[in-house]
Amino acid sequence: MKIKDLEVEIKRKNIKHIYLRIKNDKVEVSCNNFISKDFIKEFVLKHYEKIKKQIRTRKDKDFYRQNAPKIILPIVKKYSKLMGLFPSKISFRFKISNWGSCTSKNHIIFNYYLIDEDKEFIEYVVVHELAHIKFKHHKKEFWELVERFFPNYKKVRE
């Protein structure tokens, strides 16, 4: 059924309470046979703002999932060749802080939100993480390697 602009699917189950979850762009309500449609409607409307907000943030995440690899992977490829340093694996995560990391096994993880930054900064983060394949620290040799492939690094880091 339709409640405002929401597509609501009702699943009748042998349960005591009423549950609501968001599945793709739809709302799925689980409840037993004794709960009326009016009650369901009221229940969904009560949570309307929260539901809309959740659907919106999910869409945003899809945007990052689609675009981050498209934007970041070619930059990794370019600098991997230049630096002769290749990650064993590349993945992406949603993080509040930390733009990237490199594990002891040279698995590089980028923050999806990195694509909100300008291109120069993305390149810097890529060079920084690739340099960690060679040096697992931030000592002098590490920064010298970063500087060789990204001379502007001091300016970009600010």
Ligand SMILES: [Zn+2]
């Ligand atoms: Zn680092």
